[in-house]
Amino acid sequence: MKEDNVLTDTQFTLMLIGAMIGIGILTLPNDVIKIAKQDGWISVILGAIYPVYIVFLASYISSKHPKEDILILSKKFFGKALGKIFNLIFLLYFFFLATQVASGISGVLNIYMVHFLNKWNILIGTYIVITYAVYHGSKAVGRLNEFIFFATFIKFLIPLIAIKDSSILNIRPVLGSGVINIIKGIEQTTFAFAGIEIIFIIYPFIQNNKNLKKCGWKSIVFITTIYTVFTILDIVFLGIDASVKFLWPVVTVTESIMIPVINSFRYIFMSLWSLTMFKTICNNYFVFTYGLNEVVQKVKRKNIVLLLFPIAIIVSSLYGNVADSRKFTGKIMPIYVIFNIVFTSLIAIFVYIKNRRAIS
Template sequence: MSKAKTDVLTPSQFMFILYGSVTGGGILALPNSLVKISQQDAWLSTALGGIYPLYMSVMCIYISKKYPNHNILFLSKKYFGNFLGNIFNLLFLLPFILMALGITAGYANIIRVYSSEFLSPFKLLIFIIFVCLYTAHKGINVIGKMCEIAFYITLPLIILPLFNLKKSSILNLLPVFGSGFNNILKGSIETMYSYIGPEFLLLIYPYINDKKKIKRATLIGILLSIFIYIWIVFITIYYFGIDVTSKSLWPFLAASEIIDIPIINNFRYLFMLSWSFIILRCITIYYFASAYILKDFMKKVDIKKIYFFVYPVSVFLCMFFTNEIARRNFFGKIMPIMVIFLVIYVSSIALLVRIKD
């Protein structure tokens, strides 16, 4: 893709894209799976799991410093050769495709349960995927602006629970370290899977217009993402305790029903509307990444044709994940493989940059 003026990112847009690529639909469900492992210490596991996105961000900062104008797709072919490099790039594509499919299907399942039971999964998927693909094809600059706007729209969702703390008790979080260090460590590994996303920066850092601010923008974006994850797990357990949290598929969404605003009859629907910006933003980022990498394999093919191809394929594949339990079981098995590959792949590129340059 050529870097036209519409494909240039400011440092703040770069930061919000990082935040948007990490904080997605998994936030709603993370407390549910985490309390089953580390119980009331799940928020500590979330903090410890932040090592993964921090590590990936440091790798991105290092690689971008050495090659500010070339992304990981170029470096993969440079160091591994065209044949192996393309194979690794294809494998690098899979996490973005799978995350796009998984989050899209998960979002459709949430919508059906909480607001649009009358709509079939097929109709919802057609609409959701069309909106995200249409936005993605507009380019990285539009995505940057969207991420920035979405952050400010959804920021109140993070702040509002502070005004209802009296409706529960801090005892739900005690005793701290009561679950044991081994369980906290196991929970942190589970959290790492929800932190997938910072790898997207390895594709787009050449588009930032001020390369000197990559480090600052990256660290702020990733630390903000980690803080949001910790806060959401913390406040969900604070409100419900571990028993209710472990039985709710989307416990943080259920926590929104506790928030009482006098002029709003049902805050849940306002919450769903605002949270939709977060999920749609995340899906858009992953679809953009998928099309971007596919374009690297098909340089002579117009990017619009790639999006047209991705559309029906995505709708078809998402239909296999309309059962929420089955969706979580599938991604629970495949996510560890993706994380291991991403760590090895990105670390290898960084190591080769260090050794050869």
């Protein structure tokens, strides 16, 4: 690992956070409210079991193979041919996340902010900047995550202003929706943590491998807190009946905030949130191109980044409108979550067996 590719603990943590926060946070409250009603926030907290499991596996694997990512280990344990197939399936997941978020944010921006730009204009502009950052490697991507996170942190606080016009009665009775519905709602919140799997590919980049688990826990606590607070805020402000009528309930909450001099908080919130979506696309795009370079070693990583530029734009445009995109995502995500759990768990098992044999 080259020194200029090493990530600090902060950059590593923020890359994990950036990979998880996607366009879904704007719709997450509705996804769980439809199933768990006023107890949707409980489903959100329980959904964190998935990223906790992923970090646990990554921490164990990296402790035994700190300089070999899961793609290298996959070829070792499954053989080159089968390993490459599994690796490609795993990597396409990140390409899917990157293009899906790009499609979603282009739709949001077109509706709420830049009516004069069509989807193609937004996608091309987005991918030009992302390609530039990814082309310059992990350190550039890490710095980008650091800058955007701290420069836009206020976006997490803006919706909280609406608390003054909320009613705590909307969240009662707690557990009133029933335990079964709360458990069913976990499926939706699990998808909201999608992206945490990049940890299996970027853990060799971390400066101090011993801090990987701590960085992982920090990212999970932060994301779970934001998701839970936004869901509770949506419930107490809009109520479970009104919330499901809006496509992006979190945006609706910010539209209600009125402060002298500032005409509408919606534009400020969406501008800041767009940068966060940009970071999500960048992280997943980087992991995909980096991993693809390990699968197709004859082509240089930087060349792969440039070759994928037009392909990513075209694929991002194929998701259709927001409703069609969410429907497609709803079908493919359960399949990928199961694959990711099985694939990463098998690698961890093989690592354990190998380590036991080495000891004996």
